[in-house]
Amino acid sequence: KNQVEQSPQSLIILEGKNCTLQCNYTVSPFSNLRWYKQDTGRGPVSLTIMTFSENTKSNGRYTATLDADTKQSSLHITASQLSDSASYICVVSENSGGYQKVTFGTGTKLQVIP
Amino acid sequence: NAGVTQTPKFRILKIGQSMTLQCTQDMNHNYMYWYRQDPGMGLKLIYYSVGAGITDKGEVPNGYNVSRSTTEDFPLRLELAAPSQTSVYFCASSYSASGGAYEQYFGPGTRLTVT
Numbered sequence: 448k449n450q451v452e453q454s455p456q457s458l459i460i461l462e463g464k465n466c467t468l469q470c471n472y473t474v475s476p477f478s479n480l481r482w483y484k485q486d487t488g489r490g491p492v493s494l495t496i497m498t499f500s501e502n503t504k505s506n507g508r509y510t511a512t513l514d515a516d517t518k519q520s521s522l523h524i525t526a527s528q529l530s531d532s533a534s535y536i537c538v539v540s541e542n543s544g545g546y547q548k549v550t551f552g553t554g555t556k557l558q559v560i561p
Numbered sequence: 562n563a564g565v566t567q568t569p570k571f572r573i574l575k576i577g578q579s580m581t582l583q584c585t586q587d588m589n590h591n592y593m594y595w596y597r598q599d600p601g602m603g604l605k606l607i608y609y610s611v612g613a614g615i616t617d618k619g620e621v622p623n624g625y626n627v628s629r630s631t632t633e634d635f636p637l638r639l640e641l642a643a644p645s646q647t648s649v650y651f652c653a654s655s656y657s658a659s660g661g662a663y664e665q666y667f668g669p670g671t672r673l674t675v676t
Contacts, residue, residue: 451603490651490667536603551603
């Protein structure tokens with residue numbers, strides 16, 4: 448069964464600090480991996496999308512890395528801001544030839560405090 | 562562009578009642594999806610559609626029905642609501658889901674409580 452596991456479940460950091468969120472997956476065959484940000488009471492918003500050949504992708508202060516060999520990804524947030532407080536969800540797509548089946552992680556809840 | 566819109570934002574149903582969750586997108590995306598998100602759980606796919614007139618079951622379709630008569634609209638129907646259907650429902654759309662990396666755009670969600 449395809450799984451996507453994220454750690455930590457929750458994290459509290461001081462404003463201005465950096466943090467790294469982890470994602471391990473067992474999805475195979477792999478197609479792509481996405482990181483989403485979900486604010487409380489809102490729908491997820493895409494941060495990055497990486498395919499098998501990409502091992503890093505940045506979106507402003509967000510940098511995602513992918514190691515397809517070890518099936519691990521991380522999301523690094525630099526110089527955190529209060530607005531970064533949200534859940535961060537790792538999503539992995541399976542390459543099934545037709546419709547891509549996706550598996551969502553349960554998310555890491557980040558709280559940035561002043 | 563409004564993106565993906567969902568109505569209603571909140572709804573309380575009694576057990577056995579029925580309702581339709583509305584979803585509309587104005588990005589001319591061919592793929593549309595319905596997910597549910599339970600507390601502490603990852604999003605689960607209920608149904609998806611690859612284009613007008615074509616729908617298919619996802620991971621958790623029981624108790625739900627969908628239709629796709631137009632590219633823009635993808636309503637989700639709950640028949641005989643049960644407490645287990647208490648959840649937050651998200652509609653999403655994407656340009657293409659087969660091959661390559663695509664981006665899904667999500668609506669704001671509908672919070673449904675069945676009592």
